[in-house]
Amino acid sequence: MANDTIQRVRTPAADERRFIEEALVAVGAPAGDAGLVAEILLASDLRGIESHGIARLRWFYVDRLRRGTIEAHPHATVLRETPTSLAIDAGNGLGHPASHRAMTRTIAKARESGVCFTTVRNSNHYGIAGYYAMMALPHDMIGISSTDSIHFAVPTFGRDKLLGTNPFAYAIPAGDEPPFVLDFATTTVTYGKLEVYERMGKPLEPGWAVDAEGATTTDATLARHSGALLPLGGYGTDGGGHKGYGLGVLSEILCGVLAGGAFGRGLSLIEGPEHVGGHTGHFFGAIRIDTLRDVADFKADMDAELRTFKSSRPAAGHDRVYVSGEIEHEHEIENAAQGVPHLPKVWDDVDALAAELGIRPMQRL
């Protein structure tokens, strides 16, 4: 999120979408797939989650398609299907279209059966977990989404990197209030945060990272180059680190083991040119609210519940209590109106990519 003071450059949302689509088509992706990636990267940037938007376009998607570690024309297959379940092999294609189609089918099946869970194996990085969970909202369903990821974190009292940032997302509709959207990594912070702190020469907060021996450290350089992240709750068990560790394993069980895909030391995701495709797995769910309660009553009570928190007294030094998804919702409204903001470094990369691929650069506002 834009919690710094660096000036952003803005672009119209429609032009960011156009740019991403053209870039992916230029490296061989079908137009339909490119459009879905564009939609989801744009949604991330609109919601203020800059780390998962266009900033990843080159390194995570364009370059991997060019190198062929992601299949531009994957052969996806259904491994197992019942009225309440779907298990898909994504054929090592782009993660976003595979996931968008998986969640679309999950919702359709939940409409018939009340609930559906879906696994996707042999996929790739899918962007923000929350996007897929939020797809359930217009259907008056609760949406669930998780993905495993490259291993950045140690288990509690361990020193081997065995856990990804493994996010979980839950989206629940309200009435007049914006929906409740909880989308969180099961590590305390992301790897990107270590990079930012190293660049600023700032010590890390305790509970974020360990050194090579698994001992807690606040040295960003040490943590980044020979250490690892810690699970949500921090080092050891005092702050509940074993809970974040358990949630991280839960994600890998659902997205890896249950999906019949890569997991454990076999999940050898690597960033950069050594990246191996198809190791990522996802988990999706949709639950129809009216199978448990009248939807209008539920939404009215959701408004009341969310307002209870929002209208509660802030702590000393703070002026507002937020609920999950509220800040992102406000970013979305602001950025849709004023243009999508990007860091100067991201603009430079996007401009260079445009020149390289021979497509029209993204429009600056």
Next chain:
Amino acid sequence: MANDTIQRVRTPAADERRFIEEALVAVGAPAGDAGLVAEILLASDLRGIESHGIARLRWFYVDRLRRGTIEAHPHATVLRETPTSLAIDAGNGLGHPASHRAMTRTIAKARESGVCFTTVRNSNHYGIAGYYAMMALPHDMIGISSTDSIHFAVPTFGRDKLLGTNPFAYAIPAGDEPPFVLDFATTTVTYGKLEVYERMGKPLEPGWAVDAEGATTTDATLARHSGALLPLGGYGTDGGGHKGYGLGVLSEILCGVLAGGAFGRGLSLIEGPEHVGGHTGHFFGAIRIDTLRDVADFKADMDAELRTFKSSRPAAGHDRVYVSGEIEHEHEIENAAQGVPHLPKVWDDVDALAAELGIRPMQRL
């Protein structure tokens, strides 16, 4: 958990079960209900979760039945039912039998439909969340359980107590390995931990609690008498406190709002004689593994996944990496063989209760 050095007294598991059952029958509970409470409190003590076992028998169940704030003969009703869902009103009865029956039906429905989610409203304290999730294990299902609770914690950057310890539990079967059982409060610590630290005169860890103004504090007395607990992740957002806060709200949405029961400021649970019954809600789920993957393959891979963590290198100063549920599983084996351990204070309470109710005291080993 028994992470202190106080000497315990042990009792045979069968006699603890007998004692709890007789105590509840003595205050008017039907034998079947009393047996289920006994089964679940005993399971908690066997697993080393002393806070949720017989230690609560008098204050949470016997006294509330005597005062009539919990109905001994509740009239439970089904509010809504589909092949994949069940919504129950527990009629303000004991939480354990209502939850045991709800999870039993959840599993039966999941056997037919592949998956089922169940809400229970107008219930009471149900003990350990993990028990109900674990009921799914012998059926080769993933079990899910959550409950809302008395409000002890503030939202991120807030000062009003609006969140319970709101635990989530997930149980997933393995093959030769013990199952993966993640059962965690969405607060950093429980209220009981503040009491223990106050008694010892020890400062709290940062991230556990706030004072009356919502500012972080390590003063146990201050926190306990005028402050509140913090969500998992601690104060503010640096350690991910907003994630624990979101998980706490998620639990209250599922157990309160979706169940059509009490939530928000209407969830006025109070301990002690002012307790009002029927404000607690629960959420249960069961997912049949074979709807997504062959069970034998899944279990073999679960063994491999759990062993990956267990065989990984421990951090400096530690000799072992555990997985979720492993420590409790080892307690269970030890305590079933050697007798269930209890603190001297708990024994005194149990002996006093025996005399008061005219039932045979629990046997000391």
